Ligand SMILES: Nc1ncnc2c1ncn2[C@@H]1O[C@H](COP(=O)(O)OP(=O)(O)OP(=O)(O)O)[C@@H](O)[C@H]1O
Ligand SMILES: Nc1ncnc2c1ncn2[C@@H]1O[C@H](COP(=O)(O)OP(=O)(O)O)[C@@H](O)[C@H]1O
C-alpha cells in the first residue's frame with residue numbers, strides 16, 4: 038500500500054497506512070466556573086490535534102497541571118461540568134464503527150465506549166469500591182462483558198491476575214488491605230480483563246516500586262501486543278516513555294508543543310521545553326546540581342499571550358510574546374510549535 | 385552527645401488480615417531499627433518494594449498507629465507515653481507528615497486552603513484571617529505556588545502535582561524539626577520533582593530540618609540522601625551511606641532494585657518481564 042494521500046499531518050513514517058483509531062481535531066476543553074459572579078475559565082485543553090494509529094502506544098508527557106488528565110478525560114468522553122468542550126472534535130474508529138464522541142447521543146456514546154475503550158484513572162482507589170471486596174468489583178465491572186458462567190469467570194479473572202503477579206486471594210481482600218502497588222495492579226487488571234481495543238491510562242504505574250513497575254510495564258506492553266489494541270499512555274515520567282511508548286506528545290500549558298517518534302525526541306528534542314525536560318532528568322551516579330525549570334507553570338486561567346512558554350524560555354524572541362506558534366511539521370514524523378525551530382529551518 | 389532526634393528500636397507491626405485469611409497475622413514491619421541524630425540534620429531515605437511496610441513504618445513514627453512491639457523515641461520521649469492532647473499537638477508540630485497519594489490525603493469535600501488555615505491556627509500564633517492567610521501564602525510560595533492560585537479550590541480542581549505541593553507547603557507551616565515524607569514526588573513531573581527535592585535540601589541545610597524521605601525514585605534518592613535503608617517484606621535488607629549503597633548494592637534485592645531502574649537513555653527497547661520471586665507471594669502468603 039502506498040501512502041500518497043497521507044491521512045494526517047506529520048505522519049510520514051513509512052508504515053502501511055491504516056486508518057487511525059483516534060483522531061482529535063482542534064480540541065478545546067475549558068473549566069468554566071462562576072464564583073460569586075466572577076467567571077473563571079481554565080483553558081486546560083486549548084487547540085489540540087493528534088491521531089493514534091492501530092497497534093500503537095502514544096505517550097503523553099508534560100509537567101503537572103499542564104492538562105494531561107483533562108485532555109484524556111475529554112477524549113474518553115468522561116467529562117462533566119464545569120469542564121466543557123468548547124470546540125473541536127474527538128473521533129474514534131473501532132473496526133469500522135465510527136464514533137464522534139461529542140456529536141453522538143450519550144446512549145450511543147456509552148454503548149460503543151464501554152465495549153471498546155477502557156480508562157485507567159489517576160489515583161488507584163477511585164475505581165475500587167472501599168467497602169466491597171475486590172471480587173465484587175470484578176463482577177460488577179466485567180461479568181456481563183465476559184459472559185461466562187460464574188466459576189469459569191472467576192478462573193478467567195484469576196488467570197488474568199496471575200499475569201500481574203497477583204494471587205487469587207486478593208479477590209477476597211478489601212482495597213484498604215492492599216498496599217498502593219497491589220491496588221494499582223488490581224485496577225490495571227480490571228481495565229484489561231475485557232481486552233479492550235483502546236486503552237487510556239493516566240499515570241498507571243506512578244504508585245509502584247521500580248521492580249514492580251518494570252514488570253507491570255512489560256505486562257501492559259505484552260497485553261497491548263497480544264490484542265493489538267491502541268493505547269494512550271499518560272505519565273510525567275520520561276523514563277517510562279523512553280521504554281514503552283512508540284510516539285510521544287509533549288504537552289505544555291494546555292497545548293501539545295512537540296510530537297514525534299519517542300526515540301527521536303529523546304535523541305534530539307527540538308522544543309526548548311522538551312530539551313529542558315530531557316536534560317534535567319536525574320540519573321544514578323550523577324550528583325551535579327540539577328534545577329527544575331525556572332519560573333512557575335502558567336496559570337491556565339490567564340495564560341501568557343503568544344507562546345505560552347515564553348516567560349520561561351531561554352530562546353524567547355519578540356514574536357514569541359505576540360504570536361502563538363502553530364504546530365508545524367519538522368522532520369520525518371515530527372511536529373513542533375516553536376518559532377526558534379520553524380523559522381530557523383530552511384523551508 | 386545529646387539525645388537522638390529519633391530513635392527507632394526493634395519496631396514490629398503485625399496486621400490480622402481478616403479479609404484474606406481468617407485469623408492470619410503477618411508482620412508488615414519486622415524488627416526495624418535506626419537512629420537520626422539531633423545535631424546532624426540529614427535526609428534519611430527509605431526505599432523498598434510495594435507493600436514492604438514503608439507507609440506503615442511512617443505512620444508509626446508519626447504516632448498515628450500503635451506498634452505491636454519495639455519502641456520509638458523522639459528527643460528521648462517514648463511515643464507511647466504521648467497521650468495528653470496538648471502533648472500530642474506539640475509532637476505533631478515537631479514531626480510533620482507528607483502523605484503518599486495526594487488524592488487520598490485530601491478530603492474531596494473540603495477546600496484545600498482550609499487545610500492550610502487550620503494548620504496555621506493550630507501550630508502558629510497567627511489568629512486573624514490576614515495573619516493566617518499570610519502564613520499560608522508564605523508556605524505556598526516556598527513550593528512555587530501562591531494562595532491566589534489555590535484559594536477556594538477543592539482538591540479535584542487541582543492537578544496531582546499541585547495538590548502535592550500544597551501538602552508540602554502545609555507541612556512547613558509548623559516549622560517542624562522532622563518531616564516524614566511518604567513518596568512525596570511519585571505524582572509529580574521531573575521538573576517539580578527536582579524542585580521538591582531541592583527544597584528538601586534547603587530545609588535540611590538552612591532550616592535544620594531532618595527528613596525521612598520514602599521513595600521509589602532511586603535517582604533522586606542518590607541525588608539528595610545522606611543515608612539510605614532498603615526494605616523488603618517488612619525487614620531492612622541493607623542500609624548505609626546512600627551513595628555507597630546505590631553505587632554498589634550488596635543484597636540481591638538491592639541489586640534487583642538498582643537494575644530495575646528504567647533508564648531515560650533506553651531507546652524503547654522491549655522490557656523483559658522480570659519479577660522477583662518474592663513479589664509473587666506478596667499477597668498474604670508470608
Ligand atoms: N489496615 C491494614 N490492614 C491490613 N493490612 C494492611 C493494612 N495496611 C497495610 N496493610 C498491609 O501491610 C503491608 C504494607 O503496606 P504499606 O502500605 O505500608 O506498604 P508500602 O511499602 O507503603 O507499599 P506501596 O509502596 O505500594 O504503597 C501490605 O502487605 C498491606 O497489604
Ligand atoms: N474541576 C476543575 N475545576 C477547575 N479547574 C480544574 C479542575 N480540574 C483541573 N483543573 C485545572 O486544570 C489544569 C489541568 O489539570 P489536570 O488536567 O488535572 O493536569 P495534569 O493531569 O497534567 O496534572 C490545572 O490548572 C488544574 O488546576
Ligand code: SF4
Pocket residue numbers: 308309310344345346347348350351352353354357362374375376377378
Ligand atoms: S516560540 Fe519562542 S518562546 Fe516559545 S518555545 Fe519557541 S523560542 Fe521559546
Ligand SMILES: [Mg+2]
Pocket residue numbers: 105106159543544
Ligand atoms: Mg493528572
Ligand SMILES: [Mg+2]
Pocket residue numbers: 217438439484566
Ligand atoms: Mg506506601
